[in-house]
């Protein structure tokens with residue numbers, strides 16, 4: 494079932510006040526893992542799409558400049574308060590903007606980050622195209638989120654049931670890894686399983702054209718699913 498931006502805004506208007514309590518903890522390790530990758534280098538300009546309530550913002554190193562965007566004004570309002578509270582001088586700006594229609598010029602950022610966002614956006618292909626466009630050639634795109642379990646089991650069936658409530662939940666419980674890889678069109682350089690319970694995966698892409706063929710991808714995918722660098 495497809496969501497639209499109005500449904501996303503509705504869902505996150507409902508979640509905003511309780512978001513940090515409900516989703517702060519379960520996504521914390523994924524966020525920390527991505528920021529650890531980004532923080533390996535300084536002097537970067539970083540775009541965080543779907544920045545939400547800005548839970549990640551205090552964790553970026555101070556010599557990187559961070560720009561955040563989100564479609565939910567209520568989530569952004571909390572992010573703005575967090576920036577003020579922690580006096581985060583490295584947060585350049587926060588914008589109410591659709592990740593599928595970014596207003597930044599091509600190649601504006603060294604690194605682009607999307608944490609727990611891709612299963613939420615109504616137009617993942619449009620979003621991926623924008624992430625590629627605003628990331629400098631050779632820059633990095635980090636994506637972390639939940640993907641549908643591929644083999645039948647309790648979680649697989651629960652995700653199928655939940656997928657009928659995407660509009661209300663505000664995300665697609667049946668979001669598929671292969672779906673993202675098919676639209677990425679950039680080089681997948683690493684994939685890691687992220688706790689808790691191996692629910693999440695972190696994907697690192699280098700912003701150069703992907704050369705993967707379907708057969709080539711299958712073997713990389715198996716290696717990557719173990720958490721190895723590929």
Ligand SMILES: C[S@@+](CC[C@H](N)C(=O)[O-])C[C@H]1O[C@@H](n2cnc3c(N)ncnc32)[C@H](O)[C@@H]1O
Pocket residue numbers: 501505516520524542543544545546547548549562563564565568590591592593607608609610613614615
């Ligand atoms: C599950 S929350 C994740 C928030 C944050 N990244 C985190 O780690 O807690 C998903 C966020 O993506 C935002 N979002 C959904 N679709 C979007 C879009 N097309 N453009 C920008 N933000 C979007 C939602 O408003 C929400 O704040």
